[in-house]
Amino acid sequence: MGCPFGPGKFPSRRGLLGAAGGLLAAAGAARAASPDQLIAKGVNPAGQAQGRGDIIPFRGRHQAGIATPLQNHTFLAAFDIVSDKRADLVILLRKWTDAAERLSKGQTAEPLSPGLDHAAEDSGEAMGLAPARLTVTFGFGPGLFSRDGHDRFGLASHRPEALIDLPRFNGDQLVENRTGGDLSVQACADDPQVAFHAIRQLARLAYNIAEIRWTQTGFTANAAANDTPRNLMGFKDGTQNPAARPAAEDSGGAYTGSLDQVVWVGDDGPEWMRGGSYAVVRKIRMALEHWDRTDVAFQEEVIGRHKYSGAPIGKQSEFDALDLDRTDNDGNPIIAENAHVRLAAAETNDGAQILRRGYSYNDGTNITAERWPPWRQGMEYDAGLLFICYQRDPRTGFVKLFENMAKFDTLNQFTTHVGSGIFAVPRGVSPGEFIGQGLFG
């Protein structure tokens, strides 16, 4: 199928390698140059960064990539474990930990071994690139603890209560091969090639132990510092986020919790999760063609904010309080009952909060039917929000927030949840540890 060379027309791989052996002898030094020799020549095969200011430390109390200021790009991968050996899993997590630390420094995933007659320990496309604030954040899905009732790795009794199976939400149209996963790796960097490179190296290190189940790219606009970036609907997105609000940790406001209150697992969790968090991921496709045809006033009504300023309806500034109780002279609410900001607000949800870490995604265009009159069909954008959020307990975080939103949020006519995942994100690693080590202790 499609191979342009029929049998006999093209040398076998062995034949070509034989020829290469001959060339090696002929070509001499440059051909046989070891990585060390190349470094001596300044060729920099190890991808060692030139500048060091853009390195985010991999090790620490918390994993990087959660509270880290948003990088411009992400590549997220969920893996299925294909080995049934607990020892393989430990080998994988050790390798992944070492590689993630090296990659975060702008190094190759593993040291390159001498010689060229073997597959390289790194695919090479990040050589010479800066570390680009790469963070690699690991998560454990429900399937790591048990699958189909089977305790695959003797970990079932260690599954944290907070690592629930997500309920089916109203309107969910989840695609199986964009949903779930035993392990998750969120690579974020200011260079898309660096993020892709990181996932690719980790996937290679996982051969025969774990395989990619699904992946998703994401990006953010290059918004000016202190600007809340706009999402693809043209609205500022994340104003209520603990990290976006100015001086969130110092504000003392009723619903602007600190990261310790909102994100990090405390003494209520098992040791390996204390300082960790739980990630919920949703791939949310937006009906942008439809959205672009709607009046701005209607868009503002749906969101509950003014489009251009980002202020709550009827207010002046982005960070003005929502004041959801405001009514007009007839007693009708200023911010509609089913407006997005009302249903997403902490005060509507018993104070529930999450740390959002969303990226836009753009998967191009494909043929789709809109879900709203006049039900246009055609080539439409496959684009929207790669929603990632962190919280100390999804039951009181995302699930609490989203159950009502899934039913009542006016925005739902413009959005479809097509992918989903939930992962326990272990605490950060100390020197010498591997990720999630306490779980295997």
Added chain:
Amino acid sequence: MGCPFGPGKFPSRRGLLGAAGGLLAAAGAARAASPDQLIAKGVNPAGQAQGRGDIIPFRGRHQAGIATPLQNHTFLAAFDIVSDKRADLVILLRKWTDAAERLSKGQTAEPLSPGLDHAAEDSGEAMGLAPARLTVTFGFGPGLFSRDGHDRFGLASHRPEALIDLPRFNGDQLVENRTGGDLSVQACADDPQVAFHAIRQLARLAYNIAEIRWTQTGFTANAAANDTPRNLMGFKDGTQNPAARPAAEDSGGAYTGSLDQVVWVGDDGPEWMRGGSYAVVRKIRMALEHWDRTDVAFQEEVIGRHKYSGAPIGKQSEFDALDLDRTDNDGNPIIAENAHVRLAAAETNDGAQILRRGYSYNDGTNITAERWPPWRQGMEYDAGLLFICYQRDPRTGFVKLFENMAKFDTLNQFTTHVGSGIFAVPRGVSPGEFIGQGLFG
């Protein structure tokens, strides 16, 4: 199907708009603020750029986005014309020209009209963002001149000879909805949201005249200045490109043509093409999983260059001459007969050259069968090269170069061409002109 609101459970759009009307009255000034008022407040709804250093002028002798140094991101769209009226086409090209010029300056696609009870003239997600060196480059596909033998717009006699229908190449596995198009728009910018925004506005302006046929995102690594970026195979890519070679226009080398020799149409073309070019686009998927499992020596053999230094096999430096005639002591060629660099070289192709403007693409992962033993099947990267090249005549440019490559290039086992397009790219526009105006004169 999936709409979370049954009939009667959710207010109609009209009902909601009615409610919004009521709110408008209640909410007062902030709600009714016109774009001008918002600008006065510093809200900057027009997306007017703060800094001006990153604007690429839209008008000029050549269209921007061809010889412009590569921006970090592209979003490329091909459109089908759905109107049969020549006047509509002129309206569209006028609108596109005006919008592209505004967008290049970091402005909204059209001026925002007062009031909010209408769909906005701009979807808004680029507001507050810098122009990010946006370029918008327009092309005319064969279908603009005739389709199925039908002279749709009275332009058939003006179709340039050089705008051929591309032949079917050996190994082509073109997908229909990633191939062709009557019009092309290549948006490049240093911010992916700016590039996406541009295409989205142009698509909106085309309602009822033209529709998106296919799109593709692309990115480059943030390589250091003067570094040839590496592609996803980990090799430096584009070393032979006229723009990449140091002082290409001054070198006087036999096969390092100037842009006038290689890219721009001269007096041999019709007036509207003089200073224009021809674009050939190919979406080339790479079997990266397979590639990563091959020995580095084999990869170098396939490419004909050393992986880490980028030097031709047996040489020291990236920009050393290929010297394709070199042989070892047994008389065998140092660079294999079917190596990529040999087959792509100008000297192997009667001096044929093109200006490459390639981007990597990463569409995530999907289930694929490899085309090479052991024919692995599984979840593999849908990633590779969005190959774009410019030349003054595709017959002596891309077609000349690729016909042999498609048959003999060893790299073909790792690449599959899945999308394709050819477009006449008119010369740049002077003040007051619209793109391709001379064609309609």
